[in-house]
Amino acid sequence: MTGRVGHPVDSALAQRRIALVDLLDRLLAGGVVxxxxxxxxxxxVDLVRVDLRALISSVNNRVPAPWGPPA
Known part of the structure; x- marks a missing residue:
């Protein structure tokens, strides 16, 4: 990691390791656009144009599904 040598924040971040699962959990908890x-x-000459906008978020029991309860 580059930055100021000996700075406490830099050394703390360099020592910290985050698993990919933990990173995905944090991102999905808040949502990703x-x-x-x-x-x-x-x-x-434009022949084909595709626009993509997607919201990816985790499922929470406190938020009801828009399609109703399962049958």
Missing amino acids: LSGELTLAIAD
């Missing part, structure tokens, strides 16, 4: 755009063009 993915956004993207893809345009296929030939000779400056």
Whole structure:
């Protein structure tokens, strides 16, 4: 890690290891928004345009499902 040598925050972050599962859990707990755009063009003529906007979040028992309880 680059930064000020001997700085307590730098050394604490360098020593800390986070498992990928823990990182995904933290991201999904707050939600992640993915956004993207893809345009296929030939000779400056747009042929196909795809926009992507997705919200990925964890499931919580306190928030009811919009489609109702399972049958």
